Amino acid sequence: GENVEQHPSTLSVQEGDSAVIKCTYSDSASNYFPWYKQELGKGPQLIIDIRSNVGEKKDQRIAVTLNKTAKHFSLHITETQPEDSAVYFCAARAGTYKYIFGTGTRLKVLA
């Protein structure tokens, strides 16, 4: 069945450094790739997304890249801040509604 692999499972960076999280998907029909941030006790919140007709998207300190040939996409956070500490999930959607999520990356930004 459809699968999304996410790495690393945990990531610690110094404040101000960059963080990169990578995901690989299995369903070549996937067309939409959102990234979510989940803080303790809360539901996931969309931080950035990319569609299959675009290779890269940036929003201030956050960027996402997509390689359709290799079926992988990555989240890049620059100039990390302590408030970036959270669990991040990637997801892939094939068709119109079914989202498959990665297993999450716990990011810790050290002050």
Next chain:
Amino acid sequence: GAGVSQTPSNKVTEKGKYVELRCDPISGHTALYWYRQSLGQGPEFLIYFQGTGAADDSGLPNDRFFAVRPEGSVSTLKIQRTERGDSAVYLCASSLSRLWTAQETQYFGPGTRLLVL
């Protein structure tokens, strides 16, 4: 405006009991999703509603799980004869479901933490 709300925020029950989890989506959102999130895992798709009908319930683990959305707004996830393995956070999300626009964004509720003893 108000986001997606879920009640109760926490539910402790005994094995074999029946539970109902409620989701109030954002007003006007036609698409509604239920997910289950186990500790250290990503959300796992359970069921998708478009309006009042369950368009896809293929993620429901077995026939003890059932969900309804009778008026196309509030949804209830029902679990019969609960088992310890049902313990998880149950997340609800809604969206306007206008694909390929910014309005397809899923908005998640805070979840209901279910513990089956």
